[in-house]
Structures are given as C-alpha cells and as structure tokens.
Amino acid sequence: MPTLTINGTEVTVDAGKSVLQACEQAGVDVPRFCYHERLSIAGNCRMCLVEMERSPKPIASCAMPAGDGMVIHTDTELVKKSREGVMEFMLLNHPLDCPICDQGGECELQDQSVAFGSGDGRFSENKRAVEDKNMGPLVATTMTRCIHCMRCIRFSDEIAGVEIMGAIGRGDHTEVVTYLDGLLDTELSGNVIDLCPVGALTSKPYAFTARSWELKRHPSIDVMDAVGSNIEVDTRDGAVMRVLPRLHEDINEEWISDKTRFAYDGLKKRRLDRPYVRKAGKFEEATWGEAFAAIKTGLKGAKGNEIAALVGDTADMESMFALKGLMNSLGSQRIEARQDGAALDAKIRASYLMNTGIKGIEDADYLLLIGCNPRSEAVMVNARIRKGTVKNGLKVGRIGAVADLTYTVEDFGDDASLVKAAKGGRHEISKALKAASKPMIIVGQAALAREDGAAILKMAHDLADKYCISEGWNGFNILHTAASRVGALDLGLTTEEGIKGLLKSAKTGDVKAMFLLGADEFDSSTLADTFTVYMGTHGDEGVKHADVILPGVTYTEKAGTYINTEGRVQQAEKASVAPGDAREDWTILRALSDIVGETLPYNTLSELRIALNEAVPETATLDTLPEADWSDFGTDGDIAKTPIVPIGGNFYQTNPIARASDVMAECVSVREGATEEATGTNG
Amino acid sequence: MSAATKFAWTPENEAEAQKHIAKYPEGKQQSAVMPLLDLAQRQNNGHVTIEIMEYIGKYLGMPAIRVQEVATFYTMYNHKPIGKHHVQVCGTTPCWLRGSDDIMAACKKHLGIEKGETTKDGMFTLGEVECAGGCVNAPQVSIGDDYFEDVTPETIVDILNKLAKGEKVTPGPQNGRQTSAPLGGPTTLADFKGKTAKSGGDA
Numbered sequence: 001m002p003t004l005t006i007n008g009t010e011v012t013v014d015a016g017k018s019v020l021q022a023c024e025q026a027g028v029d030v031p032r033f034c035y036h037e038r039l040s041i042a043g044n045c046r047m048c049l050v051e052m053e054r055s056p057k058p059i060a061s062c063a064m065p066a067g068d069g070m071v072i073h074t075d076t077e078l079v080k081k082s083r084e085g086v087m088e089f090m091l092l093n094h095p096l097d098c099p100i101c102d103q104g105g106e107c108e109l110q111d112q113s114v115a116f117g118s119g120d121g122r123f124s125e126n127k128r129a130v131e132d133k134n135m136g137p138l139v140a141t142t143m144t145r146c147i148h149c150m151r152c153i154r155f156s157d158e159i160a161g162v163e164i165m166g167a168i169g170r171g172d173h174t175e176v177v178t179y180l181d182g183l184l185d186t187e188l189s190g191n192v193i194d195l196c197p198v199g200a201l202t203s204k205p206y207a208f209t210a211r212s213w214e215l216k217r218h219p220s221i222d223v224m225d226a227v228g229s230n231i232e233v234d235t236r237d238g239a240v241m242r243v244l245p246r247l248h249e250d251i252n253e254e255w256i257s258d259k260t261r262f263a264y265d266g267l268k269k270r271r272l273d274r275p276y277v278r279k280a281g282k283f284e285e286a287t288w289g290e291a292f293a294a295i296k297t298g299l300k301g302a303k304g305n306e307i308a309a310l311v312g313d314t315a316d317m318e319s320m321f322a323l324k325g326l327m328n329s330l331g332s333q334r335i336e337a338r339q340d341g342a343a344l345d346a347k348i349r350a351s352y353l354m355n356t357g358i359k360g361i362e363d364a365d366y367l368l369l370i371g372c373n374p375r376s377e378a379v380m381v382n383a384r385i386r387k388g389t390v391k392n393g394l395k396v397g398r399i400g401a402v403a404d405l406t407y408t409v410e411d412f413g414d415d416a417s418l419v420k421a422a423k424g425g426r427h428e429i430s431k432a433l434k435a436a437s438k439p440m441i442i443v444g445q446a447a448l449a450r451e452d453g454a455a456i457l458k459m460a461h462d463l464a465d466k467y468c469i470s471e472g473w474n475g476f477n478i479l480h481t482a483a484s485r486v487g488a489l490d491l492g493l494t495t496e497e498g499i500k501g502l503l504k505s506a507k508t509g510d511v512k513a514m515f516l517l518g519a520d521e522f523d524s525s526t527l528a529d530t531f532t533v534y535m536g537t538h539g540d541e542g543v544k545h546a547d548v549i550l551p552g553v554t555y556t557e558k559a560g561t562y563i564n565t566e567g568r569v570q571q572a573e574k575a576s577v578a579p580g581d582a583r584e585d586w587t588i589l590r591a592l593s594d595i596v597g598e599t600l601p602y603n604t605l606s607e608l609r610i611a612l613n614e615a616v617p618e619t620a621t622l623d624t625l626p627e628a629d630w631s632d633f634g635t636d637g638d639i640a641k642t643p644i645v646p647i648g649g650n651f652y653q654t655n656p657i658a659r660a661s662d663v664m665a666e667c668v669s670v671r672e673g674a675t676e677e678a679t680g681t682n683g
Numbered sequence: 684m685s686a687a688t689k690f691a692w693t694p695e696n697e698a699e700a701q702k703h704i705a706k707y708p709e710g711k712q713q714s715a716v717m718p719l720l721d722l723a724q725r726q727n728n729g730h731v732t733i734e735i736m737e738y739i740g741k742y743l744g745m746p747a748i749r750v751q752e753v754a755t756f757y758t759m760y761n762h763k764p765i766g767k768h769h770v771q772v773c774g775t776t777p778c779w780l781r782g783s784d785d786i787m788a789a790c791k792k793h794l795g796i797e798k799g800e801t802t803k804d805g806m807f808t809l810g811e812v813e814c815a816g817g818c819v820n821a822p823q824v825s826i827g828d829d830y831f832e833d834v835t836p837e838t839i840v841d842i843l844n845k846l847a848k849g850e851k852v853t854p855g856p857q858n859g860r861q862t863s864a865p866l867g868g869p870t871t872l873a874d875f876k877g878k879t880a881k882s883g884g885d886a
Contacts, residue, residue: 163746163748163749164746164748165748166748166749166751166752167752168751168752168755168756169755169756170755170756177748178748179746179747179748179751180733
C-alpha cells in the first residue's frame, strides 16, 4: 500500500489507486471533467493536473497510479496556472451560452470556470460550431458545447454495453456521435445526461421547463420495475419536473433506466381526478359520498368470499395493507396480487426473493437465467450482471428465449424441461453449476406464469438446493417485474385459485364484487358482469368495466413503503400534489371501511405503519438485504416440454403511468419505425 | 445499400488481410484495422465508405463505430471518391518557406480545380497535406504513393502533364539531386578525392 504526501499530509491508499483518488482520500479536491469513478480512465481533459515533486511537468492525477513516496502539491502557483490554462483551452470553443443552456446551474464547466476561469479569453478567432446530433427522443444534443470528455462514449461501451457512440474526426474536427447519427439505443441512455459535465447532452423531455435552482428535491423509490431504484423526484409548484437517480450502491449505483427517468409525463396524463359512478352504462362524475354510497349498494348481496380484490403492480405496502384490512373486515380472504399468474408461494420468503441480492451478482461466477430477460424486466439487474461479466468474469447461461442482453450468454434452449435436466447432473448446465464456486440462478416470471409454474418452482428449488446453496451464499433468485409483488406476498395476498380462477369465478357469479387496486395488467372484460370498484390513477385497462372509480394517487404523490425483488424495504417521500379530488389510497380505503365494513383501526400514516410493522415484521427494518431462511417450496409435478414464452409487452409500456406517457410512446415508435403505434392501452 | 456496391475482399486481398491479422496475437486481431482499411481503400479505387468500415468491423469482430473512429482520425483515409492520381501538396512550414504556395497555385491553375476537388475527367484530385516528412527536399508533392521533391511550378506542371498522358514519371528530387544529398555535390572532405586508400584512418 503506497504512502504519499499530499499538500504536506501523509496518506496511505490501496495499491492501484490513482493520485486523484489519493487526493480525494486526503480530502483534497481536484477538479476534473473526464474522470468518473465508475468509468475507465481516459485522461483527456487534463483538468486534474497536479504538481509532483521531481517531475518536470504537472501530472494528470487521474491517470497516474499512486506510488510510494510521491510528494504531491495541489495548491502551488504551477497547479493554479495549469488549471487556468486548461480551462482557457476548454472555453476556446465553448459557446458560453449558459443563459439558454439547460445545464446552467448544475454544470461542472460553469462551476469550475468560476473557480479557475480567467475573466477574459485571449482567443479572438471564430469559435467552431458543430452540428447537433439526433440521439432519439430522450437525449437532446447541443454538440457545440461538447468538451470531448468522452464520458458518454465510455458509459455506453462499458456500462450500457452498446458500442454505438464514438468520437470521429480529430483535433479541431472531433465530434462525438452515435454511429451514423442513429438512435442511442439502450434503455440506460438517460444516464449520459447526468454524466455529461456540460450542456452538450441534456434531457429532451425536460428541456426548458425548469431551472435546477427552482426545484424541490424529494428522495423517492421507483415503481416501474421491482428493483426499487433510488430516485430523486424534482418538483416545482407541486408538479414533477424530472426524475433523477439517487446513489444506492447495492441497488442502482448511480444509474436508472429510461423508463424510470422519463415516464413521469405519464403522471399528468389520463389521470382519474374525481370519483365516477357508472349509471346506465356511462360514467358520471360523482362526489366521494355518492361513490361510497354506490359501492355500498353494489356490495349488497355479496358476502364474504364473494367479494374479491386484485392488487396492481405499483401499489405501495400501505394501500395493500389497508385493502387487506378492508377485505378481511368484509369477511373475504380473496385477494390476489399475482396478476401474471406466477406460481409464487407466499409462505416461504426465500422462495420469492432475490436472495443473492443485486450486489451479490458481482460475487457470483456462474449465473443461470431461467425464463427471464433482465434487460427488459429489471434494467438495473441487467447492468449489474454485465458488470459481473466484465469485472469478475461472470459466465451466464440461459434457459429461455434468445435476446440480446449486452453480454455473452450461453443458450441452452428455451424448453422448460431443461430445468429438470440441469438438476439431473449430466447436462452441461449441471456441470457448469457444479464447477462454479458461487453459482446462482435467476428465475423469471415467464417461467412461473405457466400451467406447470409450481413444478418449475419446485425444480428450480431442487436445482438451487443441489448447486447454489453454501455457507453464506444463497444463489436462488426470483426476479419480479412488479414493484408491489414482494410486499404483496409478504402480506399473503394470494389465493389458491390464482387470478385465472378468480376471473373464472367472476364469470360464473361465484365472485359478485371485485375491488381493483390499480390492477391493469389483465383482461378486464371478464369482469363485465361483476360489480367492480377500480381504485387507481389512470384511465387504463382496469376502468373499462368498472362500476365505480375511486381516484388514487401515483407513487410520487404519496409517502409509501415498497419492498423490492431482493426483499429490501424502502420508503418514498411524498413529492408532488395529486390532481383534483384524488386521495392517497389508504385514506380512501380507511374512509370506505367506515361505510361498508368495520372501520380500519388507524387514522394516520404512522398508526398504519405501526400496524403494518406488527403484521409484517420485515417492514420494520429499512434498507437492509434480508437473509431469508432456506427451506422447501414449490409443488412436485411434470414440466411440459414446451418453450418458455417470454413476458409480452414492450419494455417502455409496462404500467399505466408508462402507457400514459407520450415520451415512452415515442421511445416505442422510434424503435418500431412505426408512426402511431402502441399509444393505446393494450401496451 | 444495393447489392451492386457490396464490398468484399478480392482473393488476393483476402490473403493479404489474413497476413496482417496474423501479425497480432489471438484475440487482438482488431489491431489490424489500419492496414485493412488501407487495403480496402486501394481495392475501392482510393476511398473508404461506410459499407467498407462495416465490412471490416465484421471481419475483425469490432463495432463499426470503432472502425469509423480510426478511419476518420487519419487523413490518409479518403471518404469521398478521388481521381486516379491523388495530388497532395505539402503546405507545412519548410515547404511553405520554399514556395509551396506557388506550387499549389500552379496545380490549381493547371488542373482548373480548387483544393479538395477532382478534375472532371476523374484523373486528378488536389489536396494540401501537413508535413509529409520530405522537408530536406522541400517543396514536396505526393502523388499517389510517390514523393516528388524539389519541385518548381514548372516541373510539377510537367509531371501532371505526363501523368495525364499516361507517360512514365520519375519520383524523387526533380532537380537532379541525389536522394537527399547536398545539391551542389560534396563540399567537405573534397581533398580526399582519389586518395581514399586509408580513409578509414590508421589508428
């Protein structure tokens, strides 16, 4: 471990660290543009020059490995002059159009030119101008502002795994481009906006809508998938202006997917902003009182288990808990959360969690994907797998449909019965699992949503039991697609019959009334003759055959608890204001319980959370990777020798918010080359 | 891209390309991108296209953008069709001091084109390059792979005329200089002429 002196202070750093990292460790700030701790070192901006004793020239600290006995100065006249010189060069061709630049106020170049820029430039020639590029509907470009730090190129190569960005030409003619001016075709593309230290790459949907200093920042949790990415929701006057990632090393690092970042315009479109009651086939606006009265009338004649409920994919713990309370008070246990029909077992926690954890993927040396496409189902998990393959030599095999995941995958076929063969011991999958010291499997919902899903779950359990469980290592993972799913399973919101059975019972009249808590991912036409109450946010699938609509709020408009696919409990703050008469879901349920059943025993969010903690003790521990006890689960049975059909639907339109978003629709159409495709509710 | 413009190696160039690739260790075949681009440029009458870059990218197992980066970085890869003879006048300081502006003017006047243009008959493309490394015999003009040094506005026009007619031209110094030796013959050690028996010294 080298020890070096930085500005007179001795500091010992790990071998392999750079001088810049050593400076950071010593608490000395070094300006930089191209250096980024999660990307490879480029050393092309020269802003991080520092003085090293016995070196004739200043050194680029980001690219210089820290060596024993180095004496570094960052506060000398030479360093000051170097930085000023680099900054002057940087600004030669920079347009200095900060007043009309979206990056203004959060621009690294702006900040550093305040510190190191001279008041005047000495360059009296014409500045160069660069044509803007079209990178698609998400990333706006003003390439004249580019300072060629190449962070975006390195990000798309290294993290996103799509080699389509590059720098063409040289010297004064260097331009950062996407190949042939094409779409920046990755579901992580929005992150280049955060990485760009200047205003060359900015957010297209956010363009010119707000200034960074006008925004209120609210820590929140993403609900677009089951990863629970940590996000910051920025609002102005109660409206969401943009969504940014928040650092969480164990989940999303500092990235988020494009759906997480850009679907927010869907929060303002097609919203249910007041209660509606269907009268003579048509929805009529109603007051809360009228809506509740209509529900009371509708529930007449339905007793106990004749009332059922379906839970949607973006529900928070509080509303699910309140729904469960309401249903139980009506005497019904029929609440189902598995809209996709996955044969998940709510009894054993380890059976439905990503036990290894997202960060744990980095430690694994072999990964078997069973019926899942992490690139579309959980972008951040996919990015982590890619990181494992790049940094740790992780090998990936797959049973399931072929899809490009941005890393090399060994395909064994998509026949579900391969899971059995893999367990057997003779198949090459078994050999690979056996040879690995930390093998893991990820089972996707596509594998579990089949008729033989329970048998596949059992077989996956046996497979994991045989190869993937060792001291301190649990390699059995379920990858969920819905933010609410793990929480719903923790609450035990499953039924014997599953969603198929429930919908069939609705047709036969065994179920007379149905509550939908934001449930939109099923064919609601089966509920045409059932008294249906839809409680949710958007005019999507669920309202089509509803009789009463109660306007709820989206994830940014309420304080909510979410449990991600790892079983990690996280809480989001309320960030924005709900439209019209919409109310937080648990308060609706609490008010409704007053009228149709027994009053739920909590009046405030904190009272509800105390009750929730008692019912689900796991929710009391925030932001911790749980260690669920390993035991037997699944049901023995035959596995059909049929292909595992991947989850349908488009990545950009998996929930009501994303389906209401024009930006997401544009992401779809630009890829399909279609004009007016997929803006409807059928996703 | 239509099938008519489809690029593929000729059998000879395929063998040549494999020779270049073989110079690099297994898995590092991307290192051969520059000679392969050059080879393709020659096969394609002097310029590379997007299609060629994609072909080479596939051939070497590297993304097309990486090939494009290389091909656009180096000025010796042409991206537009060029004439049969690519006339590149050096304009860097030594040549400039020795009258490269006049050479360029003579070329422009003779060919009737500006820098970066190609004559109508497709025979000549005119360009200016940075230092070609022929400073000692400045001014210098490259035509195709050949260097023509110590040119004057008259000699360059003569060369261009001969090329246009398909006559043979001699590369190298155009004023009788032997390689890069001093122009007026030897000026030192002249005394030793004829008495070279012990020129090695007798120590």
